[in-house]
Amino acid sequence: MFDSLTFIIGKVLVLSNLNIFKFITQKEEARTNNCQTLSLQRGDLLEVPRTLFIHFGIYLGDNKVAHLMPDILPVFTSDKCQIKKVVTNKRLLWGVISKNATIRVDTVEDFAYGSNILVNDMDNTMKRSPLPNEEVARRAEKLIGVIPYSLLWNNCEHFVTYCRYSSPISLQTDKFCEGLKSIVRDQRSVLLATLLGMMSIACLGLAPSTTLPSILVPFALWMAG
Template identity: 65%
Template sequence: MLYSLTFLVEKLSLLSNFKLFEFKWTDGKRKEAGCTERTTYSHIVAPLSLHRGDLLEVPRTLFTHFGIYLGDNKVAHLIPDIMPVLTNDKMIIKKVITNKRLIMGCLYKCATVRVDTLDDFVYGSNILVNHMDRKFKAQQPFPNEEVAERAEQLVGAIPYSLLWNNCEHFVTYCRYGSAKSQQTEMFCECLKSIIRDQRSVFLSVLLGIIYIICFGLAPSTTLPTILIPFTLWMAG
C-alpha cells in the first residue's frame, strides 16, 4: 500500500511542477539556449506594444491559451464552442463563450476560430508576446502580415481535439506553418512515464482486487483486473 501511495504522490507532484502540461525550461536550459526572460505585457498597455501577427500566450489556471493579434484590439483564437452546431445565428455565436458552451464544445469536439477583443481574450491575465519563437528556432516565423492573414482565413467552425487540434496547434500553424502543441507533448511524456513505471502495474492490480471485492467476481471485474496490468506490463 505504501508503495502505491508513493507512486501516486510522485506523479501528482510531477503534474503540479509544470502547471498541468505547460512547457517550461529550467534556468540552466534557458541559459544554455541563450534565452532571455519572457516578454510580458499588462493587458492594459498591450495594445500600444503589440503588432499585427504577434503570437499571444495567456496563462490560465490549468493551461495556457494562445491567439494571434490582428490589430485594432482584436485577437483570433481557437476555442471549443458548441453553439455553431446548434445555430447559424451569428449574433448568438459572437457572444462571449460561457463555461457551459466551452465544456459542451470539448465533449462534442467542436470549436470555432473566432475574433474577440483583446480584453475578452486576456480575461485579466498578463500577455506573453512571441515567446514561442524561442522554442521554434529551427522554423522561422512567417512575416507578421502573413501570420495574421492565415489566422483570418481560418475564422469559423472547426473540428476540435484537446490533444491534437487545440488553440496551440492553431497559432503554431499560422505563425510557423506547422501545427504543434508543446502542452500536448508534455502530457504525452507524463503519460508515458506513468505507463513505463512498473509501480503502475502493481497499483492497477491492487485497484482491480479492490474492484472485485466490492462488486464481486464476474467477467466485468475480472477481465479488467487481468488485462490492464498485463497491458501496462507489456507497454513498460
C-alpha cells in the same frame, strides 16, 4: 500502496501545471491597464495563462485577436450574435466533449481575461523561424469559423503554430504525452492497477466486468513499460 498513490497524484499535478493562484479574480481595471501597455503588431502570437493550460491567439490589429475556442453553441444555432458572445465555461466544456470548436475574433481584453499577455514568446523555443507578420494574420483570418476540435491534436496551440510557423504542433500536448509515458513506464503503475483491480473484485464480486479489466489493464501497462 501509499507510495504509488503519491506518485500518481504528483504526476497529475505536474501534467496539469496546476496554479491555484490563477483562481483569484482580477479587477476589470487591471485587465484594461495590462492590455493598454502592450505594443502589439498585426500577426503577433499572444499567449495567456489559464488555470490548467496556456491559451494562444493571433493578433489581427485594431484590438482584435483570432483564437481557437471549444464551443458547442454553433452546433445548435447559426445566430452570429449569440455565437459572438463570450464563451461560457459550460459552452467550452461541452465543446471539448463534443469535439466542436470555432476560430473566433475577440477583443484583446476578452482574450486575456485578466491575465498577463506574452507576445511572441514561443519564437524563443520553436526551431522554425516565424513567417512574416502579415502572412501570419492572413492565415488566421482564412481559418475563422467552425472547425473540429481535439484536446491533443487540434487545439489553440496547433492553430497559432500553423499560422506563425507553418507547422501545427503543440508543446503542451508533447509535455503531457511525455508525462503520461513516464507514468505508464513506471512499474508502480502496474502494481497500483493490480491492487485496484483486486479491490474492485472484492467489492463488486467476480464477474467479466471486473475480472477482465483487472487482468488486461495491468498486462497492458506491463507490456508498455
